Amino acid sequence: MPFPADLNPAGDVFGGWIMSMVDIAGAVPAIRQARSKVATVAVDSFVFKQPVSVGDVVSFYAEIVHVGTTSVTVEVEVYARRNPENPVVVKVTEAKLTYVAIDELRTKHPIPAQ
Template sequence: MTLPNAQLKTELPAGREPTLRVMPSPADVNYTGDIFGGWIMSQVDIAGGILAIRRAGGRAATVAVNSFAFKQPVFVGDIVSLYAQILRVGRTSVTVEVEVYAQRYFSEHEIVKVTEATLTYVAVDDERRPRPVPAMSSESMPRASVPA
């Protein structure tokens, strides 16, 4: 379902850096001229995997695509920004949410949310068997602000 143009305009997430930023090329289009959904899915998996690997402290494998919603098409020339955040850390798994935005044809003003997804990765060892995700060290834990 395509929304009226007035409802498409949005902004990139404030205060966050994209995990990945890419631009699709003509080789990435389907027969109707839109970017293949599979190309977008691949970019989402890469962005989610970057966070999962960092949090797992090494190799991690995609084990589930929990949800995936295509909201708007992506076109050749769009600047595609993928924002990932960790939702949950289990004993061997990391669940990541990825939001995808397209900046249309180099326009600074037309930005649309095109996809959102949730994926689960499992930390694996050198033999590709599940391994525990390390506990966060005190240095890497977010610090609470304490009033003076």
């Protein structure tokens, strides 16, 4: 849940806060797939559909869409639950990110077969 410190001058949540949370959410399935640390190597797309406000409960859903030799591409959808008296859920952001599997020396390595 974003807090007042996460607001921009217009009163909406900073896009950077949402981008940071999307990067974390996308890394979770990428780490599971790679069975190692990963590094974000590309933000293939990022679309802000609606603003996020203080009080919105934000949910992030990540799904792997491609596994390469050393990389994993993940799509992340972001939804906000607003208005506790009369709840409504709206899609606020969608993104696609690519992560590369890395070892302890931060060198990319092949992703094990599943």
